[in-house]
Amino acid sequence: MLDIVLEYKSLLENLHQYIEDSKYKKEHIINELGISRATFYNKLKKRSFSIPEMITLSSLLFPEDTKAFEIKNALERSRKDSDAGRVLEHESVIAVARKKILESK
Structure with a gap:
């Protein structure tokens, strides 16, 4: 401390x-x-x-430190989501991304 x-x-x-x-x-x-x-x-x-x-x-x-901190926190959240079973299949993620892309055109 x-x-x-x-x-x-x-x-x-x-x-x-x-x-x-x-x-x-x-x-x-x-x-x-x-x-x-x-x-x-x-x-x-x-x-x-x-x-x-x-x-x-x-x-x-210190923008580089801030970005590193944000990435570290995002990875920790991802691990917790994965451990808790809060995951999406690859196909569903791609489908949502395609839908967003098509809607923005």
């Missing part, structure tokens, strides 16, 4: 640099967070972003 806390502390301490190094302008980040410019800079200075704000920031600043 201590390692998680220390990693979070490091993230907060380096957040300003991560933002500077990102491909996004600060205005875009501020808009994504849905907060005012003054609030953004105040939170950045005080390192006081909420957990939902930190999730948004992490998703913006």
Whole structure:
């Protein structure tokens, strides 16, 4: 548990640099967070972003990690569905996909 806390502390301490190094302008980040410019800079200075704000920031600043996290979670859900018998036959999946394709034309 201590390692998680220390990693979070490091993230907060380096957040300003991560933002500077990102491909996004600060205005875009501020808009994504849905907060005012003054609030953004105040939170950045005080390192006081909420957990939902930190999730948004992490998703913006570390898109590869976010994608890997999403894939890992999807695989875990798939395994649980498979173990619980919540599966579809290949033929039925293909039929649904074909139907969607034909309806979109």
